[in-house]
Amino acid sequence: MTMPVPASLGFRMPAEWSPHSRCWMAWPVRAETFPNGLAAARLAYAEVAKAIAQFEPVTMLCPESEVAEVSLSCGKGVEVMPLTLSDSWLRDNGPTFLVNDAGQQAGVHWGFNAWGRNYEDFQPDTEVAARILDRLGLPRFVAPLVMEGGSFHVDGEGTLLTTQECLLNPNRNPGLSKAEIEGHLRDFLGVREILWLERGYEQDETDGHIDEIACFVRPGVVLALTTDDTADPNYPVFRENIERLKASKDAAGRTLEVVTIRTPARKEQSGIRLTLSYINFYLANGGVVMPAFEDPEDVEAFRLFRRLFPDRDVVQVPALDIVRGGGGIHCITQQQPA
Structure with missing residues (x-):
């Protein structure tokens, strides 16, 4: 007997x-994931957790042996849950949460192979x-x-x-066609319209994750990455992405507004x-936790986020x-719907 798929039971992934x-x-x-050492990475993760905890509860998974250190590093508002891990990108190996109109929740458990077997000891993360x-x-x-x-x-x-x-990379689902992958996305996320961009960020080891280059900020509005540097290999990629988005319609039939x-x-x-x-930021209840990169663009990006999210407090963290x-703030977080 085949299990029913979430969409057939009225489940869908809500907006962030x-x-x-x-x-x-x-x-x-x-x-080995963090060339600057685990101490620097842990400090950065703790800063993100504390920023989000201003707006909503946070649960941090960690090995049993690290519980005391994590509790001290993250402070109040961050619950600690012991769990065996091999890496720390929960957006990618955690569940995708679903809701239905009756207020019930469920989760999708995707196949995980460490971004096309970028490393081999990923079994705990599955x-x-x-x-x-x-x-x-x-x-x-x-x-x-996968x-x-x-x-x-x-x-x-x-x-x-x-x-x-x-999604069409042979290191993920080599036996599936584009149409079959689209069918699974509709079945498991409750979507109707799938908008495909061609490529992602140059040298992105995730093979072009969307959360580095474009995202919805509200229905009908997409935020997309751009560059003014015509010598940047990303320049033609980002231009094509923006043109594709401007020519696209969403499931409601709206032509997308593209903010760059x-x-x-x-x-x-x-x-x-x-x-x-x-683009790699986290939307919290009443807040936005966005990155800073020790770059002059940080200030302009902060101003844009204030304009895009006027009803939320914008917090910028290193x-x-x-x-x-290999990732960002969105990559290390996963929202659970209310």
Whole structure:
């Protein structure tokens, strides 16, 4: 007997600006992920957790042996849950939470293979979604799809945004066609319209996650990354993304309004470009936690966020030590709906 899919039971993924009951995070444990060391990464994660905890409860997953350190580092408002981990990007290996019109919640447990087997000791991370949903006592829908939460973004009204570079990459789901992947996205996230961008950020080790380049900020409005530097390899990619978005219609038939935000100046680590992006932020209840990169663009980005989210407090936190590990603030967080 086949299990019914979430959409057939009325479940859908709500927009990130919908009310949350809490935010889930995972403590950095994998030293080789963070070239500046675990201490710097942990300090950066703790700053993000404390910023979010001003607005909503936070639960930080960590190994049993780290509970005392995490409690001291993160302080009040951050609950600590012991769990075996191999990495700390909860957006990508945690559950995607769903709701229905009756107010019930459930979660999607995606397949996880460490971003196309970027490393091999990822087995503990394949169980994180199940452990969270079991702890919450929520129904768990196991999707026949290797997916990371940072690879898609929804408007909560039936539209999903993603990239072909990531979802159609042969290192994820080589046996599935684009149409089959679209079918699974509709079944498990309750979306109707899927908007495909071609490529993501240059040298993004996640193979083009959408949460580095574009996101919905409210229904019908997308925030997209751009650059004025015509010599930047991202320049033609971002221009094409913006043109595609402007030519797109969402599930409600609206032509999208596209707001652009400039990328900070290029920074490298061991010859690899860092994916510095203001798109990689977290929407909390009544707040926005956004990154700062020690770059002059930080000020203009903060001003733009104040304009985009006039009813929320905007908090900017240092994010370079997170980005050096390969992701950003959105990548290390996962919202649970209210």
